Amino acid sequence: xxxxxxxxxxxxxxxxxxxxxxxxxxxxxxxxxxxxxxxxxxxxxxxxxxxxxxxxxxxxxxxxxxxxxxxxxxxxxxxxxxxxxxxxxxxxxxxxxxxxxxxxxxxxxxxxxxxxxxxxxxxxxxxxxxxxxxxxxxxxxxxxxxxxxxxxxxxxxxxxxxxxxxxxxxxxxxxxxxxxxxxxxxxxxxxxxxxxxxxxxxxxxxxxxxxxxxxxxxxxxxxxxxxxxxxxxxxxxxxxxxxxxxxxxxxxxxxxxxxxxxxxxxxxxxxxxxxxxxxxxxxxxxxxxxxxxxxxxxxxxxxxxxxxxxxxxxxxxxxxxxxxxxxxx
Numbered sequence: 105x106x107x108x109x110x111x112x113x114x115x116x117x118x119x120x121x122x123x124x125x126x127x128x129x130x131x132x133x134x135x136x137x138x139x140x141x142x143x144x145x146x147x148x149x150x151x152x153x154x155x156x157x158x159x160x161x162x163x164x165x166x167x168x169x170x171x172x173x174x175x176x177x178x179x180x181x182x183x184x185x186x187x188x189x190x191x192x193x194x195x196x197x198x199x200x201x202x203x204x205x206x207x208x209x210x211x212x213x214x215x216x217x218x219x220x221x222x223x224x225x226x227x228x229x230x231x232x233x234x235x236x237x238x239x240x241x242x243x244x245x246x247x248x249x250x251x252x253x254x255x256x257x258x259x260x261x262x263x264x265x266x267x268x269x270x271x272x273x274x275x276x277x278x279x280x281x282x283x284x285x286x287x288x289x290x291x292x293x294x295x296x297x298x299x300x301x302x303x304x305x306x307x308x309x310x311x312x313x314x315x316x317x318x319x320x321x322x323x324x325x326x327x328x329x330x331x332x333x334x335x336x337x338x339x340x341x342x343x344x345x346x347x348x349x350x351x352x353x354x355x356x357x358x359x360x361x362x363x364x365x366x367x368x369x370x371x372x373x374x375x376x377x378x379x380x381x382x383x384x385x386x387x388x389x390x391x392x393x394x395x396x397x398x399x400x401x402x403x404x405x406x407x408x409x410x411x412x413x414x415x416x417x418x419x420x421x422x423x424x425x426x427x428x429x430x431x432x433x
Contacts, residue, residue, distance in 0.1 A: 107284075109126055110300060113318065113327070113338040114306055116260075117153070117163045117257075117401075120201060122224070124308050126302040126431070126432050126433035127146065127170055127427070127429045127431055127432065128145065128429065129145075129146040129147065129181065129235075129386050129387065129394040129427070129429050129430075130143055130144060130145055130146060130152075130188065130427070130428070130430055131144040131146060131402070131425055131426070132144075132156075132164045132166065132173050132175070132186075132385060132425060132426045133141070133393075133395050133402055133418050133419075133422050133424075133425040134161040134162060134163065134164050134175060134395075134422065134423050134424045134425065135161065135163070135400075135418055135419025135420055135422050136160050136161065136162060136178075136197060136272075136419035136420070136422070136423045137148045137156075137159065137160070137419070137421040138154075138285065138421070139153075139156065139159055139160065139161065139179075140155055140156045140157060140161070141154070141155050141157055141161055141164065141175055141186075141275050141419075141420035142154050142194050142402075142416075142422070143155060143191060143417055144239050144393065144402060144404075144416055144418075145307075146386055146404070148150070149249075149380075149404055149413070149414045149416070150416070151416050151417070151418065152201070153189075153191045153194070153356065156193070157175045157177055157184040157186075157193060158175075158177025158179065158180045158182045158184055158196065158357050159177055159178075159179025159180040159235040160177060160178040160179030160180075160182070160204065161176070161177050161178075161185045161206055161214055161370060162176045162177070162178040162202070162205070162363075162423060162424060163175065163176040163204055163205035163206045163217075163218075163424045164176075164424045164425055164426040165205075165206050165207050165215070165426050166208075166426045166427070166428030166429075166430060167207050167208045167209060167212045167230070167379060167428075168210055168211070169189070169212045169431075170189070170378070170428060170429050170430045170431045171187075171188075171212075171228070171430075171431055172185050172186065173185075173186040173188060173428075173430065174186075174208070174215055174399045174427065175193055175206060175220035176199075176203035176205065176206050177203070177218055178202050178203055178204065178220075179275065179300065180204065181198065181199055181200065181202070182196050182197060182198055182199055183197045183198060183199055183203065183206065183215070183217060183228065184196055185197065185233065186198065188430035188431060188432055189431060189432050191313065191397075194385040195233050197228060197234070197235070198235075199217050199218075199219060199226045199228075199235060200219035200221070200226055200238075201220075201221035202220040202221035202222075203217050203218065203219055203220070204218045204219075204220045204245070204246050204247065205218055205246065205247040205248055205424060206218065206248060207248040207250055207257065208230070208246035208320060208363075209250060209254060209257075209272055210250055210252075210253075210254030211214060211254060212230060212252075212258060213229070213230055213231070214227050214228065214229060214230060214236075214272075215227070215228040215230055215252075216228075216259075217248070218241075218245040218246055218247065218248050218256055218259060218272075218314055219245065219403075220244050220246060221244075221263075221288040222246060222364075223240060223241065223242060223244065223245065223263070224236070224238050224240050224241060224245070224250065225239045225245060225259060225270070226238055226309065227239065227243050227317075230366075230421060232269050236328040236340060237275050238259075238400045239270060239275055239277065241259050241261060241268045241270070241277060241278075242261035242263065242264035242266060242268055242280075243261060243262065243263020244261060244262035244263050244264075245259050245260065245261055245264035245268070246260045246261075246287070246288070246432070247259065247260045247287075247288070247289050247290060248369075249273075249290045249291075249292060249299075250293055251292065251432055252292065252295070253296055253298045254272065254273060255271070255272055255273070256272060257272065258270075258290055258292070259285070260287040260288065260289070260290060260301070262286055262287060264280075265282065265284060265286065265287065266280045266281060266282055266283060266287070267283060267286055267287060267290065267299070267312070268280050268354060269317070270279070278312060278342050279317055281318065281319070282313055282318075282319075283301060283303065283310060283312075283315045284319075285303045285304070285305075285306070285368040286300070286303060286304035286305070286306075286335070287301055287302075287303060287397055288301070288302040288303055288304060288338075288339055289301070289302045289339060289340050289382075290312045290341075291309075291341040291342050291343050291344065291350065292314075293314065293343055293347050293365070294345075294347040294371075295375030296344070297312060297313065297314055298312065298313065298317060299311075299312040299314060300312075300341050301341075301344045301414055302337070302338040302339055302340070302341050302352070303337070303338075304335035304337065304384060304429055305330065305335050305340050306322075306324075306326050306337050306338065306433075307324070307325040307337040307354055307357070308322060308323045308325045308337075308338055308352065309322065309323050309338060309341055309350070309355075310322050311323065311368075314367050321368070323350070323352070323363055323368055323370075325338060325352060325354055325356070325357065325361050325370070326355040326356070327356070328348055334378070335422070336355040336356060337354070337355060338352050338354050338355070338356075339353050339354075339355055339380070339382070339396075340374075340380070340381055340382035340383050340394075340424075341353070341383070341404060342355045342383040342384065342385060342392070344389060344407065345385055345387065345388075345389040346367055346389055346413075347365070347366060348364065348366070349362055349363060349365060349371075350362075350363040350365055351363075351383050351392060352380070353376075353380035353381065353383055353394060355379045355380065355381075355382065356372070356377065358375065358376060358377065358378050358379070358380065359373050359374055359375050359376055360373070360374045360376055360380060360382070360383065360392075360394060360405070361373050361374075362374065362410060372410050374405060374410055374411070374412065375412075376382065376394050376403040376405075376412065377394075377396025377397055377398060377401050377403060377415070378396055378397070378398025378399045379396060379397040379398035379399075379430045380394050380395070380396050380397075380403075381394075381395045381396070381422065381423050382394070382399045382423065382425050383426050384393045384425050385407075385427060386427055387427075387428070387429055389407060390406070390407060390408070391399070391404055391405060391406060391407060391413075392407055393405075393425055393427055394403050395418075395420065395422040395423060395424070395425050397422055397423060400417060400418060400420055400421070400422060401415050401416060401418055401420065401422070402415070402416045402418055402422060402425070403415055404416065
């Protein structure tokens with residue numbers, strides 16, 4: 105009997121590694137004019153698959169637990185939920201008109217989706233995968249950004265030229281921040297005290313003090329001598345995982361400017377593709393991924409050398425992207 109027990113224990117020990125959860129760092133890139141997203145593995149630095157979603161995929165988010173990837177489909181007013189283990193859409197959730205960016209709460213219990221044409225945020229319960237609340241947030245909400253402590257959600261309102269603050273416990277609007285212009289994309293420092301916000305027609309970013317709820321400064325990049333009639337300027341900003349650097353994509357310069365946050369000085373500029381739209385970082389702080397809308401590709405940047413190590417073709421008009429560790433087994 106003892107030998108049998110020992111054999112069973114040995115078999116279990118041998119099988120345990122194969123049963124363990126496997127996590128892989130991947131980038132999920134929405135291709136607005138292709139109706140699919142491209143999945144890039146950051147270990148091999150290769151595109152491994154295209155996943156068909158809805159029409160005009162716009163926003164992307166990886167759940168904090170790595171179990172799901174959410175994609176907003178602006179063209180058919182839905183959200184696709186993808187299982188990273190199979191790279192397949194497992195649910196399609198109807199939402200309001202023209203969903204833009206979306207964000208999971210830090211506990212992965214809810215998914216906030218900005219509904220640009222109906223001036224609200226739809227809140228999806230990730231247990232039932234149904235819309236459980238609608239929060240009015242002003243005209244043309246564009247981006248949702250959770251605070252690092254998981255207590256607040258910041259939403260940019262393009263039409264009202266504000267950043268709206270939502271309390272996640274009550275799902276109520278508890279404040280706003282006037283920005284006196286057309287807000288684009290916020291990026292937050294790890295301590296939650298500062299937001300860097302890109303604006304239409306501004307090649308650079310505003311600096312917002314979240315405790316004072318006001319604009320306290322700005323960072324300016326080189327401006328274009330030609331007026332950008334469609335509002336091209338800086339678009340997707342990102343703060344490095346260590347909180348030391350701000351990375352600003354510029355559709356004017358077709359580059360990423362690296363700003364040392366302590367001095368707010370530009371320390372490096374990295375040429376990328378045409379019309380860089382978004383930037384995301386690997387959790388270990390080794391790489392950044394940039395979507396280039398004008399050249400239909402993504403640039404992978406080594407953050408240590410600040411050089412592009414790979415350019416990967418994706419679909420047509422790549423916009424948003426999300427980078428995260430996902431469960432693949």
